[in-house]
Amino acid sequence: MEPIIHGILLAFGLILPLGVQNIFVFTQGVTQSNFIKALPAAITAAICDTLLIVLAILGLSLIVLQFDWLRIILVVAGILFLVYMGKVIWTSPAANNKETVALSMKKQILFALSVSLLNPHALLDTIGVIGTSAVKYSRQDQLLFTYACIVVSWFWFFGLATFGAVLKKVTIPQGVFLLFNKSSAVFIWGTAIYLLIGLWQGAY
Template sequence: MEATAFLKGIGLGGSLIVAIGSQNAYLLRQALKREFVLTCIAICVICDVVLIGAGVAGMGQLIVEAPALLFWIKIAGAGFLFWYGLRAARSAFNPGVMAASENSMAGDRRTVIAAMLAFSLLNPHVYLDTVVLLGSIGGQQAGNGRWYFALGAMLASLLWFGSLGLGARYLTPVFAKPRAWQILDGVIALVMWALAISLFL
């Protein structure tokens, strides 16, 4: 029964995490630039671990009963996503040669950390997916099954973000060309704007 709950956690957690979103898009971009990749991976995983744990522990009901909180998270999240979409669009129209190398640590660590936290926490869908959905399903597991379910979902998060962040280096030859960065930034801009709009649909 515990093994079943663990596998359920991996399956459901993985299916929710793999979906294209602002968090994944930003992590991919940082991984291709090779800027603070391990820091970004750690932030993504830690945020998921905390939120999944809180959901299984019963915090999901508080989220459901606090629509005003979710509304303000939507406002902040939409504003941030729209602003970052503008940045990505500007980069797409003004491409520069971005060397995807070990020494291209041009960004500021604090800025990257702040952005990664924003992408991880300023999206109300994150709370609905991890705290409410995974929390409610995990809470239905018998006995210690809820914690095995949570561990499975947390492992799915670690595997996905680790694979995305560390596996992006194999795309380095593709992104040696400015045109590839143009396309990536254009796609990221569209994803950010679509997510910002979807928060209010």
């Protein structure tokens, strides 16, 4: 149960800030004529996140589990990165809900691929945070942690597209986006504390 809860909280904390990737999926839900036509953006973003999560967890596990000292260094680095990222997100301004034109399926997929795989923040989130956090778990627990992160990712992107499709052209107050960022920062700082406690108790 612990790895599932950890994965859910961590994934939500990392995915809540409405950056380029999330704004794109949301606006496709708003600008497309119906929800089905916004699915290419949501599905592509979710698949990219799934790929990054799996590669980060498997890749780091194969290397880190062989070296205790490297595991500790990565956990400490992950804690520092979480603290820094939480501060950046907490102080960041609310995202603007800019109106965009409806894109074709091909353009949706290509744009979603670019903002997902060429986004340095997404790479740092998965490799530096999710991958590092998974190191503390054994095989079965690590699998549960991975599933939890992936499910949150799919749920979130489909939720954004659905939310946009329901609201359509309704203007969303800036305060709503700001609240997302504040909530995300709290989640991230909580995860940093969780990792720090585990390090102090010798879990790593």
